[in-house]
Every structure is written in C-alpha cells, then in structure tokens.
Amino acid sequence: MPAGTQHQFWNTGKTPLELVTVYSPAEHQADTVHKTKEEGDELEESGHDEAPSWSQQSKDANEKKGLVKEEGGPYKGE
Numbered sequence: 667m668p669a670g671t672q673h674q675f676w677n678t679g680k681t682p683l684e685l686v687t688v689y690s691p692a693e694h695q696a697d698t699v700h701k702t703k704e705e706g707d708e709l710e711e712s713g714h715d716e717a718p719s720w721s722q723q724s725k726d727a728n729e730k731k732g733l734v735k736e737e738g739g740p741y742k743g744e
Contacts, residue, residue: 671734693717 677683695718700706709715728734 671728 675683675685694706694715698715700709700715706715725734
C-alpha cells in the first residue's frame with residue numbers, strides 16, 4: 667500500500683478474520699534470495715541489491731499521483 671493511504675478491512679466471512687501486517691519499505695527486489703546475511707550485506711554495499719524505486723516514495727509523492735485517499739473507502743454507501 668502506498669505511504670499515507672488509509673485502509674480498512676472488512677470481514678465478510680463466517681469465521682474470524684486473521685490479519686498479519688508488516689509496515690516497512692521493501693529492502694530488496696521481490697525475487698532476491700540471499701543464502702547468508704553476509705552475502706546480502708556484501709551485495710547491498712556493492713550496489714548490486716537496491717530497494718525497488720516504488721518502495722521509496724513519500725506520502726507527498728503518492729498524493730501527487732492520486733494514490734492517497736484522505737477518507738472513505740471503496741464500498742458503496744460510505
């Protein structure tokens with residue numbers, strides 16, 4: 667989710683919703699695999715393992731792109 671985006675989850679099922687969230691920018695490309703921490707550190711320091719540019723956007727940049735909603739949701743009647 668872009669920085670600054672309001673979000674709301676609705677459980678429409680009959681069983682309790684289990685939700686796990688992690689708030690952090692991506693540190694690596696999605697297909698990155700490091701066998702050891704040392705390998706990851708070395709690739710990062712040498713500039714071969716950079717975070718994707720989309721993960722480094724500020725709230726202001728996302729607002730300018732129209733990606734941030736200040737209120738409401740995608741549901742009818744709200």
